[in-house]
Amino acid sequence: MKRAGITSGWILVGFGLFLFAEAAPAQWNLSLATRQVFSDNPFSYRSTSESWISAYSLGIQRGFARFNVSYYGDFSRFSALPERNYYWHQLALWSESETARWGVYANQQINRETYNFYDYLTLTAYARKHIMTDNSYITANAAISRNHYAQLSDLDNWEMSLSVNVNRRFPSRTTVIGGVRYRFKQYSQSTTVDGDRVMPGNSHGPSFGGPGRMGSPGFSQQVVTAPSISQMSFWLRLAQSLTPTTGLAVQYTRQLNLSGSDRYITGVELLDAQESQLFDDPLGYEGYTLQALLTQLLPANMLLRAGALLKYKPYVTQGIFEDAENFNDAILREDTYRSAWLYVQKSFTLSGSALPKVNAYLQLQWIDNASNSFWYDYRSRAISLGLELDF
DSSP states (O other), X not given: OHHHHHHHHHHHHHHHHHHHHHSOGGGEEEEXXXXXXXXXXXXXXXXXXXXXXXXXXXXXXXXXXXXXXXXXXXXXXXXXXXXXXXXEEEEEEEEEOSSEXXXXXXXXXXXXXXGGGGOEXXXXXXXXXXXXXXXXXXXXXXXXXXXXXXXXXXXXXXXXXXXXXXEEEETTTEEEEEEEEEEEEEESSOEEEETTEEOSSOTTSOOOOGGGOOOOSSSOEEEEOOOEEEEEEEEEEEEEEEETTEEEEEEEEEEEEEEEOXXXXXXXXXXXXXXXXXXXXXXXXXXXXXXXXEEEEETTTEEEEEEEEEEEEEBSSOOEESSSSOEETTSOOEEEEEEEEEEEEEEEEOSSXXXXXXXXXXXXXXXXXXXXXXXXXXXXXXXXXXXXXXX
């Protein structure tokens, strides 16, 4: 499976480079970027370990008469733990008009052999429709995805998403945005049951030791129908222009699970401080999110943003680690995730049409995840420096 994942990755790269080679360079949009991050806990784990993270990105895009195509790749390198290095890339094709857009894209993550249980491939088809009125902007979205995990086939699934978003502006320079989304996930593999208890994760996956162990020996096993899970989300966002150069936005999001249960793997670090569909599936918890964002335009083409986020996450099926070794599925996991960040960006254009537009930025971020599950109670701080070139 690992070889198949790498092969499909090279197919995506090769196809993207083939399209790039077939067109005149001036017909393409090209972007290059680097991001340098120092984090005291890059894997969002209870046991912290500092690392410098270097990310390098390439994006190429071309618009044809009836469609557009793009390739984007990002390599992340961890200085303190090189076996965690990984490559993520995307190949996309889409067509759009003034009122609609449709397309398909493939995302893939390729890791080194020690951590290849993070490998995945996602294929998505989507459609989007815009409706304009005097003061409102309505967007309807539909998407269907196939998610494949090279080493964890029990997590393979189909996912469908439907959403509607309404954006309305008022003379007071206030914008109100409201929306609703329905998500449904159907797992491809049947569930393994030990006695009367459904086992989370997969019973034949890799042995991580300690917090990463899966399964529980000593039960008679049987196979039942593959599970599914559905969820509704609602959000309301208020954005207010305070001055010609200052804006404030606040948003409330609520998500409710309607039926079913998710599959999960406990005790495995999240990757690069980002929530992963493998190990922290958004369909696996309910709860709410509160978010605030202040934006300030500064002289000399500079931008300042400060934000804060609070997310309450009661999980619907996942139990807890009472300590480093003992897992208790009679008590459900509850997390309270807090984050705050400060972002400063400087944009400028170099003289000469062949030279790129440049964005440079600095970001500070603080994260505190309070959990009743031992391995998910963590904190982290990070500082990021980035440079983006758009040709």
